[in-house]
Each structure stands twice: as structure tokens, then as C-alpha cells.
Amino acid sequence: MSRTWSTFIAVALLAVQLCTGQKVCDIWSSAGSVVQRGSSFRVYCTFACKNLGKIYSSHPPTAQSYEKLNSSTIYHNVVDINNTRTFSCQSSCRHEGEPCGVDIKSGYLPEQPKNLSCSYNVRNNESGVVLCTWKTGRDTHLQNSSILWVRTVSENHTAGPEAFKVSGKGGDSLSTSFTRSSSVRMISVWVQVKNELGSSASAPVNYTLRDIAMPSAPVLGQPECSSRKCTIRVEQLVRTPYLEIEYRAEAQTWVSSPFSVMQMGQTQVLSISSLEPYRLYHFRARSRFSSGVWSQWSRDISGWTQEEAPAKELDVWYTEASSDATSLQVYWKEPTFSDARGKIICYKVSVYNQRSNMLAANISAGVRNYTVPFCADCEVIVWVCNSIGCSPPSKITAKNKKAKLLQDVKVTADNHSVAISWTKLRTTTVAAEYVVEWYPEGQKLEQLRWTRLEKNANHCVITDLKPAECYEGAVYIHHNDGSVGQNRFTGVISESVPTAGPSVQENVDGNEVKVTWTEIPRGQRGGCITKYTIYLENSGGHQQHYSVLASKWTHTVQGLSPDVYSLWVTASTAKGEGPAGQKVKFYIKQETQYLLIVFVLILVITLFLLCLWQCSAVKQRFWGVFKCLKLDADLDPANSKWAKECTQEKGRMNLQLPQSDCSVAQEEEEPILVNIEELPNQSSEIRSPSDDSSQVPPETSLSPLTEQTTQLYPLTTYIKSFSHDSDSSDHTQSSMDTNSTVDYISSHRQGGSDEDDQEEEDFLEMDGFFPSHNIFMVPQGFGGKLTLDAVKINCTDFFQNS
Known part of the structure; x- marks a missing residue:
């Protein structure tokens, strides 16, 4: 039935359009122009010409699917609409007119208020x-x-x-x-x-x-304040029996305050007491009838209370600023706003002894510590001052009397805090208070912090600590008799192994090396360092390690053998050992100093022995002791004792070898006859017996007279003997040396040849016949030749000439 009715309406509308001749199309909705959100309906388009058009929607217009209702009408099904939409119809006739359209709104029915x-x-x-x-x-x-x-x-x-x-x-x-x-x-x-x-x-x-009656909000005037009280004027349009005042200091909650009311004409004056000095207070008020509701709060007003002198002494602590305890570093905490009672202007520090005031200083408000001189009978006093006055004094005195240490001091750390606990002592003295101090390791003077606990306390929880930072501290117990006990502790939050190693420097001295390293940066330590480990590796890969206390940053390794070494240092915490630090290489060289000293000693001893060797007495004693070792030594017939004893017959010697103590085979059993020619000194005092050397008789003897009046062997005369078997036995060679003090007769060698004699002469002429004062050229025996058995050298002459 509804379908038939819709068709009838569409046909009727089309008939009207055709009659009027004004529109080319018409559009409408089956649910009207306003619909419920989520509903479904149809949109119809009717065209005046025989050719059907299309239905468009949205922006820009988009063709929509449609169905044919009859020869002039089409429609589009709209499903679950959820917003306002626009639809239009576009004709396809040759003489197309303006398109037609409609806006369809969607919404909800209003809810009940x-x-x-x-x-x-x-x-x-x-x-x-x-x-x-x-x-x-x-x-x-x-x-x-x-x-x-x-x-x-x-x-x-x-x-x-x-x-x-x-x-x-x-x-x-x-x-x-x-x-x-x-x-x-x-x-x-x-x-x-x-x-x-x-x-x-x-x-x-x-x-x-x-x-439901409610008065208007009161109007408050500017407050007038002293240090503890403020008065405020209140105005109301309608007098109310109830009035409420609230106040608060900066960043605090509102507090309702009792007040007294004083009537002054059309206004009331409220007096608010029990306030704190030097505070900025905010005030507000509201009122109410005997029945009804409270009015709205008034507009906030504010005012400062006046200052008062600080009434509480400072919280003061100290530590020794020098190793000899002649100065103290005094610390104090900034007083709270309530304790300061005004704007802090300065701090005052004084040091007294029994005789005079040693120091009096005014310190600016931003400083929290000061170094003062100190002595055994000194007393340090600290004040804080504002514009009105100063606080009561805080005193520090020397604590020379030592009390017993606390028992069972335990340190427990978690991820957020460190707890220190202890057991109370059973002593006759009464504990006045406990003080717990703490600071980052090695930063006592810079970052010392402390807290005071009452006399019945037995634990303390510290929360403002950085994770993985090593802290040191102590628990002090102060007794009423002035004695002080101290227990030290260390603690750390979230400890870990170090993330870096120390930087190393080495100093090599002989066969030892001095290792010095720097501390790891605080952010890389991971907690409290328990020890350092030095690793030493030689070129063969063999390692040695040395553990060093955490309080030391240097160590000496001794007794190293010559080699190339690698060196590095690691740090350890309770959680484990960290990575290796910087690696360095160094060399241990061969020791040459001792070899040089030994060489110099040997050289000195050698020179000394050579000097002694020039003395005939030393040489005779030496050969007397070691004569068995001189197996091939030949005797010097000219200077030996037996040769001089045989000079009784002038010009003739009976050379008969003495029996040797050593077991050496005798090579010659027959006596050896030697022709001797005496050459006079070329001096005016000694006359040469003959100038013709060719007339020397075969046998020569020395007369006693000649032996008494002239030297047997002049200082400058060299006598060389030849074997009577030699072809040149008739020849005598002389060598004159004015500086010579030695008479020398060349050795007789049995079976010697001319070549041997010539070699001997060539050797003597090569070095100028070994000057007598050259200590390195002492005449020696060569081969089987005869040499001096006693060299006549005066050592004193040698040292004089040198």
C-alpha cells in the first residue's frame, strides 16, 4: 500500500511539473529532510523529460547507485545515515536545466535534562x-x-x-x-x-x-600585618551571621582560622593571629545566612608578616681541614624558613680561646662552610643573622676524650637507600645525641652531609644517595660528659663492576719499574673500589699480577730480568673486576754499570802489577816462588851471580850451567865457552883499550885492576855474546844508549843459525831496542834465547820521568 502511495505522489508531482513547465526535475526523501541517525530511507528523483538522469551525493558530487521506479522516476537507498548529507538529481535531456537537490540532516532526539x-x-x-x-x-x-x-x-x-x-x-x-x-x-x-x-x-x-538563599561573596581589603597577626577589612551587601576566613602560606593548603570581629560602621574588621614571622599569606572569606548555603569565596588577597630574630641555633658540624689538626672546616645547614624568621643577611663565625678572640668573621648568606684556626682549648661559635637580630650561638669544642665504640654497626643498601643500624652501649655515661655523617669517597671537605638523631635512636636511613657511588661515613655518639665515640662505615646503592680501567704511567729504574695510576672517573667506578690489580706480561706471554690496596695508587715491581714488558691495571669492586685500563710497554736493559766498574778495577790492578813488575826485587821474588813454572827460561850469563864469580880469570869465563831444581833434561853436558869483548864508554874518563876490534884474542880475561877502576859493564854499554860455534863469533856489535841502566848480554842458543840472529837483531832495531822506561816493553825471552833473570830497573826513576 505504501509503495502504491509513493508512486501516486511521484506521478502527481510530475504532472504538476509538466503543467507548470518550470522544473526539469524534482527530488525528495521518503523520511523527510531531518532523520534519526542510523536510520535508512529512499531519495527519489523525477525528471520532466523522457530521458532519465542520475542521483549524486557528497562533495564533490559522486554518482550513486539507483533503481528505476517508472519511466520518469528513479530512487537511491540510503542505509545507516550518520551525518548530514546532500543529494542532487542531474537530468540527461538535451535542453538540460538547473539540477535539483536536497539537504538531509541527521541527529538525535534530545535527552531529558x-x-x-x-x-x-x-x-x-x-x-x-x-x-x-x-x-x-x-x-x-x-x-x-x-x-x-x-x-x-x-x-x-x-x-x-x-x-x-x-x-x-x-x-x-x-x-x-x-x-x-x-x-x-x-x-x-x-x-x-x-x-x-x-x-x-x-x-x-x-x-x-x-x-536556597545565598549571600553575595564578601569583599576583602588589603591586610595589615605584624610578625604574628594580620587585620583585614570585610564589606558585605547584606549582613550575615556567619563569616569564614581561610589562609595559607605559599604552596601550602588552605587553613580555616578563628578570628575576632570588630564592627566599624558598614564594615567589619577581622583580626587573624597565630601566624609565622616573615611569611607571605593569602586570605579569602565567605558568608552564610542562618539558613541557606555558603556564598562564593571572595577574591584572594595577600600580605607579608614582619621579621623576627632567629630563635633556633644553627645545625653545625665540622671536620679537620689539615692533617695536623690546626684548622677546622666548619659546616652549617641553612635554617628553614620558619627558623630563619626573616631574610638571612649573613653568618658570623668566631674562634675563642682562654686568652682572646682569635677570629671574628662575617660570611655572606650564600656560604655554608668556613675554615677556622683551631687549638686544644679553642671554641668555635656560629650565628645566623637577619635584619632584626641573630640566632642563639652554636658551639664547637674539642672532643679530646674518647668514648667506647658502638657495637654491631651494620650497613644495608638497596636500590633506593642505605640503612645504618647499631646496638646501644651499656655504659655509665648517658648518650646526648647521635650524629651520622656521609660523603662521596674522597670528597669529605667538598660534599660532607650529616644528620642529628635523638639519644634513643639506633638506626638511620639515608635516601639522597646516587646509585653506583661509593660513600664513606661515620656514626658519632656524643655523651653528656663530653666524650665522643666514632664508628666508620662505607655504603653504595646498586653496585656494579667498574666500566673502565685506570690510566697508567711507568718509571723504569734499572731492573725495577714504579707503576703509578689515576683514579677511575666517578661515573665509571660502579661503587666502592676494593683493590687494584697490576698485570705484567713479558715478551714470551708469561703474566704476573700484583694486588694493591684501594687506598694506594702506586706500586714498585722489583727484580725484573732484561726483556720487553706490557703493563696494565684493573680495578675491582665487591661485584667483580673491571676491564683493563691503558696498556703501556717498557724495556728492562742489560746492566752495564757493574761491568764498567769491573773493567776499570781490572785495568787499575793491571797497571799496578805492571808497575811492580819493573822492580827487580819483585820480579826475583816472583820467579823464586814460581820458578817451577818457568820451564823454558834461559839464564842471563852476564848478570847472573855465577857469571860474576867466574871473572877471576880475565877475559875468560867458564860457563857451566847450574843444576836445576826442576826435572828438566840437560841439553848440554859440555861447558860452553863464550868470547866476550868489553867495549868502553865513550867518555873522557874511560879510555878504550883498543880501537881495532879485529885484534881481539880468542880468549879474553878480565884483570882485577880493570874491575876495580872501571865499571865491569858501563851504563851505556851493550855486550852481545855469540856462540863460539857461530861463523860471526869474531864480530862484536855495540849499541850505545845514554839512558840505559841495564847491561845486557844476549842469550846463547845452542844450534842457533844466522837467520835466528838476524831476526833477533831486526826485532831489536824495530822498536828501538825497547826503551828501558816503557813499562809495556820489558825485555822478554823469545823462543829459546837467553833473557835477563833480573832486570835492574829503578821504579822511582820511572815515576819521576813520568
Whole structure:
């Protein structure tokens, strides 16, 4: 039936168009121009010409699927619409006119208003303003109109209802206000909301005006404050019996304060006490009738209270600033805002002894420590001062008396804090307080922190610590008799192995090396360093390691053999050993100093022995002791004792070899006769017996007279003997040396040849016949030749000439 009716309407519309001749097409929706969101419907297009067109939608227009209703009408099925859409029809006739279109809006029915509430704001004694608010519900996506209906009930009649329109969407809540006389006792209100899809209304709410009466917010004047109290002027349009004042310091919560009221005409003066000195306070107020609701809070006002002198002494601590305890580093904590009672201007530090004031200094407000001289009977006093005055003194005295140490001091660390606990001592003295100090390792003077605990405490929890940072500290117990006990501790949060190794420097000295390293940066230590390990590796890959205490940064390795070495150092914590640091190489060289000393000693001893060798007495004693070792030595017949004894017969010697003590075979059993020619010195005092050497008789003897008047062997005479078997036995060769002090007769060698004699002469002439004062050229025996058995050298002459 509905389908037939739609067809009838389409045909009727087409007939009207054809009659008028004005439109080429017509468009409409089966659900109208406003539909519920999520609904489905049809959009129809009817064309004036015989050729059917198309249906378009959206922007830009897009052709939609359609179905044919008849020869002039088509339609498009719209399913689950959720926003506003535009549809148009486009004709395909030759003389095409303007296209036709329609906007179809989608939305929701308005929900019933909720949470309707009203208040009566009394402006004066005659009337007031009623303000009503309510929740609108969800957005309908359509234009809504809201109306507040009000019915008024007075003492003798009822008026209304009266409508108050509210325009605009207004978000999720709406409100409106209206004026009512103070004679009205009760009102009844409800809200109606409409849009193109329909309307809804809330249930009526009845109010008694005095139950919803609310005064206007008070108006506060600027406060006037002393150090502990502020007074504020309060103005109200309507006098109320109830007034509330709240205040707060900066960044604190509001606190309701009791106050006293003093009436001054149309205004009231409120006095607020129990405030803190030197604080910025904020104030606000509200009022209420004997029935009804509290007014809105007034606008906030603020004011400073005045300063007072600090009433609490500083929290002071100290440590020795020098190794000889002649100076102290004094620390103090900045007082809290409440303790300072004003703006800090400076700190004062004084050092007293029994005789005089040793030091008095004013320190700026930003400084928290100071170094002072100290002695056994000194006392340090510290004050904090503002513009009004200074705090009570904080005193530091020398604690020479040592108390017993605490028992069972334990340190427990987790991921966020370190807890220190101890067992109380059972002593006759009473503990006055405990002080726990802590600081990063090696940073006591720079980052010392501490906390004071009451006398019954037995543990302390430290929370402001950095992870993987080694901390040192101590627990001090102070007794009433002045004695102090100290227990040291170390602690760390989230300890790990070091992430780096130390940097190393080496210093080689002989066969030892001094290793020096630097501390690892704090961020790479991983906690408390327990030890350092030195690794030493030679060229063969053999390693040695040496453990060193964490408190030391140098170590000497001794007794190293010559080689090439590699050296590095690692650091360890309780969690393990870290990586190797910088590797260095060094060399241990062969020791040459001792060899040089030995060489110099040998050289000196050799020179000394050579010098002694020039003395005949030393040489005779030497050959007397070691004569068995001189197996091939020949005797010097000219200078030997037996040769001189045989000079009794002039010009003739009976050379008979003595019996040797050594077991050496005798090579000659027959006596050897030697021809001797005596050559006189070429001096005017000694006359040559003959100038013709060819007349020398075969046998020569020395006369006693010649032996007494002249030297047997002059200082400058060299006598050489030849074997009587030699072909040149008749020849005598002389060599004159004015500096010679030795008489020498060449050795007799049995079976010697002319070549041997010539070699001997050539050898003697080669070096100038070995000057007698050359200690390195002492005449020696060569081969089987005879040599001197005693060399007559005066060592004193040698040293004089040299």
C-alpha cells in the first residue's frame, strides 16, 4: 500500500511539473529532510523529460547507485545515515536545466535534562536572583531550544508557569537566572528541550527560597600585618551571621582560622593571629545566612608578616681541614624558613680561646662552610643573622676524650637507600645525641652531609644517595660528659663492576719499574673500589699480577730480568673486576754499570802489577816462588851471580850451567865457552883499550885492576855474546844508549843459525831496542834465547820521568 502511495505522489508531482513547465526535475526523501541517525530511507528523483538522469551525493558530487521506479522516476537507498548529507538529481535531456537537490540532516532526539538545581542569591533585603543550572545530556547534532518553566508560590496565590528561553548549545550544561521578590516563599521549576525530531522535559523541582538563599561573596581589603597577626577589612551587601576566613602560606593548603570581629560602621574588621614571622599569606572569606548555603569565596588577597630574630641555633658540624689538626672546616645547614624568621643577611663565625678572640668573621648568606684556626682549648661559635637580630650561638669544642665504640654497626643498601643500624652501649655515661655523617669517597671537605638523631635512636636511613657511588661515613655518639665515640662505615646503592680501567704511567729504574695510576672517573667506578690489580706480561706471554690496596695508587715491581714488558691495571669492586685500563710497554736493559766498574778495577790492578813488575826485587821474588813454572827460561850469563864469580880469570869465563831444581833434561853436558869483548864508554874518563876490534884474542880475561877502576859493564854499554860455534863469533856489535841502566848480554842458543840472529837483531832495531822506561816493553825471552833473570830497573826513576 505504501509503495502504491509513493508512486501516486511521484506521478502527481510530475504532472504538476509538466503543467507548470518550470522544473526539469524534482527530488525528495521518503523520511523527510531531518532523520534519526542510523536510520535508512529512499531519495527519489523525477525528471520532466523522457530521458532519465542520475542521483549524486557528497562533495564533490559522486554518482550513486539507483533503481528505476517508472519511466520518469528513479530512487537511491540510503542505509545507516550518520551525518548530514546532500543529494542532487542531474537530468540527461538535451535542453538540460538547473539540477535539483536536497539537504538531509541527521541527529538525535534530545535527552531529558538532569541535575536541575537552583540557588537564591540575595542582593538586598527586597529581592534576589534565582540561578538554575542543569545537564543537557548528549549532543543531538541538531539545533536545540531549551526553556526553563517557573511557577511561583506566594503567601496568598500561585503564579505561572513562566517560560525563560535559553539559547545556544552551551556544552554539557546550561543555566539561566531570573529575579524574585523576597515575599516569594516557594518556586517550582522544570526544563523542556526541543529540536526538529522532538522534545523532552525534566521532572519539576520545588524549592523553598530561604533554604536556597545565598549571600553575595564578601569583599576583602588589603591586610595589615605584624610578625604574628594580620587585620583585614570585610564589606558585605547584606549582613550575615556567619563569616569564614581561610589562609595559607605559599604552596601550602588552605587553613580555616578563628578570628575576632570588630564592627566599624558598614564594615567589619577581622583580626587573624597565630601566624609565622616573615611569611607571605593569602586570605579569602565567605558568608552564610542562618539558613541557606555558603556564598562564593571572595577574591584572594595577600600580605607579608614582619621579621623576627632567629630563635633556633644553627645545625653545625665540622671536620679537620689539615692533617695536623690546626684548622677546622666548619659546616652549617641553612635554617628553614620558619627558623630563619626573616631574610638571612649573613653568618658570623668566631674562634675563642682562654686568652682572646682569635677570629671574628662575617660570611655572606650564600656560604655554608668556613675554615677556622683551631687549638686544644679553642671554641668555635656560629650565628645566623637577619635584619632584626641573630640566632642563639652554636658551639664547637674539642672532643679530646674518647668514648667506647658502638657495637654491631651494620650497613644495608638497596636500590633506593642505605640503612645504618647499631646496638646501644651499656655504659655509665648517658648518650646526648647521635650524629651520622656521609660523603662521596674522597670528597669529605667538598660534599660532607650529616644528620642529628635523638639519644634513643639506633638506626638511620639515608635516601639522597646516587646509585653506583661509593660513600664513606661515620656514626658519632656524643655523651653528656663530653666524650665522643666514632664508628666508620662505607655504603653504595646498586653496585656494579667498574666500566673502565685506570690510566697508567711507568718509571723504569734499572731492573725495577714504579707503576703509578689515576683514579677511575666517578661515573665509571660502579661503587666502592676494593683493590687494584697490576698485570705484567713479558715478551714470551708469561703474566704476573700484583694486588694493591684501594687506598694506594702506586706500586714498585722489583727484580725484573732484561726483556720487553706490557703493563696494565684493573680495578675491582665487591661485584667483580673491571676491564683493563691503558696498556703501556717498557724495556728492562742489560746492566752495564757493574761491568764498567769491573773493567776499570781490572785495568787499575793491571797497571799496578805492571808497575811492580819493573822492580827487580819483585820480579826475583816472583820467579823464586814460581820458578817451577818457568820451564823454558834461559839464564842471563852476564848478570847472573855465577857469571860474576867466574871473572877471576880475565877475559875468560867458564860457563857451566847450574843444576836445576826442576826435572828438566840437560841439553848440554859440555861447558860452553863464550868470547866476550868489553867495549868502553865513550867518555873522557874511560879510555878504550883498543880501537881495532879485529885484534881481539880468542880468549879474553878480565884483570882485577880493570874491575876495580872501571865499571865491569858501563851504563851505556851493550855486550852481545855469540856462540863460539857461530861463523860471526869474531864480530862484536855495540849499541850505545845514554839512558840505559841495564847491561845486557844476549842469550846463547845452542844450534842457533844466522837467520835466528838476524831476526833477533831486526826485532831489536824495530822498536828501538825497547826503551828501558816503557813499562809495556820489558825485555822478554823469545823462543829459546837467553833473557835477563833480573832486570835492574829503578821504579822511582820511572815515576819521576813520568
